[in-house]
Amino acid sequence: MITFTPRDKVSKNWTIIAPILSIFLTIFFGLLIFTFLGYNPLETLYQIFLSPFSRIDRISDIFVKACPLIIVGIGLMLCFRANVWNIGAEGQFIMGTLLAGSFALLFPNVETKFFIFIMIIIGFIGGALWAFIPAILKTKLNVNEILVSLMLVYVAMLFIDFMVRGPLRDPMSFGFPLSKPYSQGALINKIPFPGIGYLGQLHYGILFIILLIPISWLFVNKTLSGFKINVLGAAPKAAQFAGFKQNTITITVLLISGGLAGVAGVIEVSANIGQLQPEVSFGYGFTAIIVAFLGRLSPIGILFAGIMIATVKLGADNAQISMGIPKVVTGLFEGILLFFLLTGETIQKYKIKWVGV
Amino acid sequence: MAIKKEPEILLKASNINKSFGNFVANKDINISIAKGEIHALLGENGAGKSTLVKIFYGVLKPDTGTIAINDNEVSISSPNSARKNGIGMVFQHFSLFPALTVAENILIALDTKIKFKDLISEISRLSKEWELFVDPLKRVSELSVGEQQRVEIIRCLMQNPKLLIMDEPTSVLTPQEISNLFKILKRLASSGCSILYISHKLEEIIELADQVTILKSGVSIATIDAKKTNTKFLAETMVGKEITDLKKTKSISDNRDTALELKGLNKNKETDFGISLKNINLKVNYGEIVGVAGIAGNGQVELMEILSGETLCEKDDQILLENKPVGFKNITERRQLGIETIPEERTLHATVPNLTIAENTFLTYFFKYPKANDIISNLFNNPHNSKIESEKIIKDNDVRCPETNPLANQLSGGNLQKFILGRSLANNPKVAIFSQPTWGVDIGAATSIRQKLLNLSNSGKAVILISQDLEEIFELSDKICVINNGALSKILPVAQITAEDVGLLMGGKLKTSDKLETT
Numbered sequence: 001m002i003t004f005t006p007r008d009k010v011s012k013n014w015t016i017i018a019p020i021l022s023i024f025l026t027i028f029f030g031l032l033i034f035t036f037l038g039y040n041p042l043e044t045l046y047q048i049f050l051s052p053f054s055r056i057d058r059i060s061d062i063f064v065k066a067c068p069l070i071i072v073g074i075g076l077m078l079c080f081r082a083n084v085w086n087i088g089a090e091g092q093f094i095m096g097t098l099l100a101g102s103f104a105l106l107f108p109n110v111e112t113k114f115f116i117f118i119m120i121i122i123g124f125i126g127g128a129l130w131a132f133i134p135a136i137l138k139t140k141l142n143v144n145e146i147l148v149s150l151m152l153v154y155v156a157m158l159f160i161d162f163m164v165r166g167p168l169r170d171p172m173s174f175g176f177p178l179s180k181p182y183s184q185g186a187l188i189n190k191i192p193f194p195g196i197g198y199l200g201q202l203h204y205g206i207l208f209i210i211l212l213i214p215i216s217w218l219f220v221n222k223t224l225s226g227f228k229i230n231v232l233g234a235a236p237k238a239a240q241f242a243g244f245k246q247n248t249i250t251i252t253v254l255l256i257s258g259g260l261a262g263v264a265g266v267i268e269v270s271a272n273i274g275q276l277q278p279e280v281s282f283g284y285g286f287t288a289i290i291v292a293f294l295g296r297l298s299p300i301g302i303l304f305a306g307i308m309i310a311t312v313k314l315g316a317d318n319a320q321i322s323m324g325i326p327k328v329v330t331g332l333f334e335g336i337l338l339f340f341l342l343t344g345e346t347i348q349k350y351k352i353k354w355v356g357v
Numbered sequence: 358m359a360i361k362k363e364p365e366i367l368l369k370a371s372n373i374n375k376s377f378g379n380f381v382a383n384k385d386i387n388i389s390i391a392k393g394e395i396h397a398l399l400g401e402n403g404a405g406k407s408t409l410v411k412i413f414y415g416v417l418k419p420d421t422g423t424i425a426i427n428d429n430e431v432s433i434s435s436p437n438s439a440r441k442n443g444i445g446m447v448f449q450h451f452s453l454f455p456a457l458t459v460a461e462n463i464l465i466a467l468d469t470k471i472k473f474k475d476l477i478s479e480i481s482r483l484s485k486e487w488e489l490f491v492d493p494l495k496r497v498s499e500l501s502v503g504e505q506q507r508v509e510i511i512r513c514l515m516q517n518p519k520l521l522i523m524d525e526p527t528s529v530l531t532p533q534e535i536s537n538l539f540k541i542l543k544r545l546a547s548s549g550c551s552i553l554y555i556s557h558k559l560e561e562i563i564e565l566a567d568q569v570t571i572l573k574s575g576v577s578i579a580t581i582d583a584k585k586t587n588t589k590f591l592a593e594t595m596v597g598k599e600i601t602d603l604k605k606t607k608s609i610s611d612n613r614d615t616a617l618e619l620k621g622l623n624k625n626k627e628t629d630f631g632i633s634l635k636n637i638n639l640k641v642n643y644g645e646i647v648g649v650a651g652i653a654g655n656g657q658v659e660l661m662e663i664l665s666g667e668t669l670c671e672k673d674d675q676i677l678l679e680n681k682p683v684g685f686k687n688i689t690e691r692r693q694l695g696i697e698t699i700p701e702e703r704t705l706h707a708t709v710p711n712l713t714i715a716e717n718t719f720l721t722y723f724f725k726y727p728k729a730n731d732i733i734s735n736l737f738n739n740p741h742n743s744k745i746e747s748e749k750i751i752k753d754n755d756v757r758c759p760e761t762n763p764l765a766n767q768l769s770g771g772n773l774q775k776f777i778l779g780r781s782l783a784n785n786p787k788v789a790i791f792s793q794p795t796w797g798v799d800i801g802a803a804t805s806i807r808q809k810l811l812n813l814s815n816s817g818k819a820v821i822l823i824s825q826d827l828e829e830i831f832e833l834s835d836k837i838c839v840i841n842n843g844a845l846s847k848i849l850p851v852a853q854i855t856a857e858d859v860g861l862l863m864g865g866k867l868k869t870s871d872k873l874e875t876t
Binding site for chain 2: 218221222223224225226227230231234235237238240241242243
């Protein structure tokens, strides 16, 4: 049997050594695997880790890719801090997108950019409503939120699929399951840089993150509500003793995280797609769970974790395009990276011992 | 029967050392247990008693040191090998499956194969022989705590032990059950089975043990003849300093107004494992300590929660503060009205272990700290605001901290309890309600906590003390009642009730209406 005992003190040296060691071990095992599979190992590593940084437009694409991950991750951070296990951000992402998108399609000729703010609010409401289902079932009937939120992901996926094939389908789409394109007012533009033009796909949605990170940091560290969330996660009975209302907190964190997932969906689609289609998310809601934990449930950590995961995802795309390495192989590599990072963090905090049975 | 001669040594442990990290739990401990001897192990919390017996029972391995049984050196690598060496142990917290029957529970723990029918007859035989009466086919969940302990003992006796280790066996028993247990243990010893008896209760040791070994901070400081000593000497050896008596100067005045009153309070249990509160009537006046005795699990937790406001009453007027109903007020509102509760569980209930002392001060009194009464101050009200007051609580209550503003889990049990008490008293309550306030703290801290309770009532506050410790109840209370299976006995002045009556009430053997009504 393996036992984990918390260390009395986390060694300062280890907090620096552990992540570096994790990266080296990942690289080492990555080299082994890629060599074994017959790919040029150094070239592959270059594609995965460094190619996303090789040009300025590629660097800005990292932020574009990280944008939804970070927004969803921040919402999940609140849930996980309160020990509420929202696994269904993917579904909340879809439903927020769908509600805001349906609203946008009602106004095909809007030009004003003010319209996008209304869409973001509606997206928030859509995601929050979807998260309200597990919230109310958990607080009223004590139904496990993990199962409900996860299963609602599949409901949402099938529902948006039905909508774009049925009621929302563009008659001019030649039979493709696509909605009409959004109006100008419902789109998020790329940011023009004077003298340079556009930097890859970098769009104004990034501004939302620049706002969200400091606000969420203030919220969890400096407000009474943030304190309540932390206490509920650390010791529910102490929260009860303090007079914090457990159900209210549970519902609130689920609504906020669902809402933020919806907002992430609106920004993603309005910036990069411009219409509704069966696939709007590409697993952002699930990947954001990893981002939240990798970022140690802190806003700044999540910012970096989001950037890191986005880098590896883009690198994997590049490796696929330029070297023909299948996604499953790079997925395996991502798995190894996560394994070592999380193991390194665990050994920092715990002594691990084999104990005879 | 007993022939005086040099006693034969059953177990001899030499130079036992055991450390956890930097903490030395056992240091060069030597102990010899003779055949048929009741050997008590006495020490404060954290003195190293549990570590030592866990080494004997194979749960822990010593860093260095040897154990010899009948002069043969043995290595006890697991509880299994301990049992093979004739060592049995009854833990403080029982390890029984509530959903299984007595016989099934015993079967699980057996190392040898036996037919179920033979097992039943063997259990019946043992339970008759040792007067450990228990029905082998009954489910454990239907047994009282005392009966469950008997099952544990039978389970050990099935293995024909040469040494029986008992870890704080009386902490959950009524006085009557305790005297029964002692009879059994004495008979066992006279039949040749040695008993290693762990306790911090001095009277018990004097009554029961032949020899007593006193541990202090991991060192065995003395082994003495228990028949030739007294409680005061034991206590002072255990603590290592003279114990100051409590100052019980009471300013008795007849004019005491009612502070808190419970009237016909009923509350159905919320889970299958809870206890329903049944028609509870309780009154506490200013300047008075009312003690609520009772065995754990008889509704104390439920009573505490309804007094604190963690659960609300069914009717507003079931709890009255100065004749005003507060039954619908939540815990924060009750704190603001001056009702303070100090729950039994210090970590995870009264405090959050991995938050700092300032954050834990903020935890229950966040409403005191916003800098102004506007939206922004209330929104950004955070533990930074409680820093100064938390430092004051630490200073005023002699809470010893390893550093400034430590995490709650860095404090010892006694110091954490002093902090929790200080935190409540800083709110200047009218009524203070304590549950097991000295449970698991060392004697020094316990004395200072008890003195604080007395001072509280002397200064005119109303105090309710819920405790399993009868000694504590009798020492501190002005009036006493007993909780049994969710019902409260009539409240009587301490002079009109004896420990024996309380014991009977605790076991549910005496109805309040019987004898006490007339006194």
